[in-house]
Amino acid sequence: MSVNYVLVLDTNKKPLTPCKPSRARSLLKAGKAAVFRRYPFTIILNKDVVDSPSSCQLKIDPGSKTTGLALVLNNAVIWAGELTHRGQQIKDALLRRRQFRRGRRHRKTRYRQARFLNRKRAYSWLAPSLNHRVQTTMTWVNRLTKFCPIDSIYQELVRFDTQKINNPEISGTEYQQGELHGYEVREYLLEKWNRKCAYCGAQNTPLEVEHIHPRSKGGSDRVSNLTLACHTCNQAKSDQDIKDFLCGKPDFLKRILSRAKASLKDAAAVNSTRWKLYNELKLTQVPVEMGSGGLTKFNRCRLNLPKTHWIDAACVGAVEILTLETLQPLLIKSTGHGIRQMCGTNKYGFPTRHRSKQQIHKGFKTGDIVKAFVTKGKKIGIYKGRVIVRASGSFDISTALGRVSGINHKYCIPLHRKDGYQYAF
Structure with missing residues (x-):
């Protein structure tokens, strides 16, 4: 299976053209390079390179929960990643803190009264859960531009109308029935209804846009x-009202009506952060191009590619041809850097335990990615994953197969220091 290309630096840490994993292995074996970073995997040469490297394009598909990233070189996707945000966790943590404070206030314990109308917010202020999406995306944009020569950035932001570019005078019915007609609404409906028929649940079949309340009756x-x-279901329903069509299935009717009015929280999150992300991208001094969601789907369907976050990112903007040199994207999950609370509380907000101020034990910190070679005892084997440290030196390692406890720190070798993210393939 094809994997991501390896990012390359010269001895002065100047980014060079990424190379294939086989080429990187030969350089490492010959002693001409060393491992500089594990995630994303980067090697550093022991010599200076004068030649100008080939530039890549960084393409971004921002999402409410997951953001797709792709590096494109000569119409080929050479590196891909999917960044999972923790915006909902931040929102839940802030809500829990607010509930604790409100509870203490109403219990009349020693707590100051709430003060309002004394805080000012900047014009571009975003809620912490939304700002997190922008900051984590920018972290990886800056990281990739540091390790890879990038000459342009493409972000899915606004509608990119190819018909107006090809024919500025197009208008009327000819424009409405163009190649991008209906792509934006159809894409939203496919995601909202999980690409299934709302009435029978049929999958992998042509789906038609249907009015819940018929237009002939005021819909x-x-x-x-x-x-x-x-x-079949569209013809069977015809111009009936949905309450008449599903009169014998009240539970099914209630579920469809509730989903039709489902929250647009994810769409609102993307709309709230897209311009903030765009302005942050412009500060990188790299040219930023924009594309629409409809054009992204149009490119993906035209190239007959499956729907994933990183493939959507690769299809952002104007794409003529596209080849996939990698089929194994790096899965990046935001985990944060821990909390600063010195006192642990229960679900009611009462103190239950004390947290140690010291975070590093035996040279390791919780969140480091390590590899443990256990040579004796009941747990002989090789374990790789995120470590959970203790002052006693007996660590836990969270691997892909589960959590392994009681691993002595002497068996652990650090692979990647904690940076607030968890990695997988």
């Missing part, structure tokens, strides 16, 4: 009144 074209149905 509108709003997205909240649209759903997806297979051809």
Whole structure:
């Protein structure tokens, strides 16, 4: 299976053209390079390179929960990653803290009264859970531009109308029935209804846009009144009201109506952060291009590619041809850097335990990625994963197969120091 290319630096830490893993292995075996970083895997040469490297394009598909990243070199995807955010965890933590403070206030314990109207927010202020999405994305943009020669950045932001570019005078019915007609709304409905028929649950079949409340009876074209149905169900429903069509299935009717009015929280999160991310990208001094979600899907369907976050990122912007040199993206999960609380509390906010101020034990910190070679005892074997440290020196290692406890620190070798992210393939 194809894997990501290896990022390369010269001895002065100047980014060079990424190379294939086989080429990187030969350089490491010959002693001409050394491992500089594990994630993303980067090697550093022991010589200076004068030649100008080939530039890559960094493409970004921002998402509410997962952001797709792709490096494209000569119309080929050579590196891909999927960054999973922790915005919901941040929101839950802030909500829990607010509930604790409110509870103490109403119990009349020693706690100051709430003060309002004394805080000012900047014009571009974003909620912490939303700002986190921008900051984590920018962390990886800066990291990739540091290790790879990037000459342009593409972000999925606004509608990129190829018809207007090809024919500026196009208008009327000719414009409405163009190649991108309906792509934006259809893509949203496919995601909202999980690419299934809303009435029978059929998958892998052509789906048609259907009005929940028929237009012949006053229904509108709003997205909240649209759903997806297979051809059979669409013909069977015809112009009936959904309450008449599903009169014998009250539970099913209630589920469809509730989903039709589902929260647009994820869409609102992307809309709230896209311009902030765009302005942050411009500060990198790298040219930034924009593309729309409809054009991204149009490119992906035209190239007959599966739908994933990193492939969507590779299809952002104007794409003529695209080859996949990698099929194994780096899965990046944001885990944070821990908490600063010195006192642990229970679910009611009462103190239950004390947290140590010291974070490093035996040279390791919780969150480091280590490899342990256990040579004796009941747990002989090789373990690789994130470590959970203790002052006693008996560590736990979280591996892909589960958590292994009681590993002595003497068996552990550090592979990647804690940076707030968890990695997998």
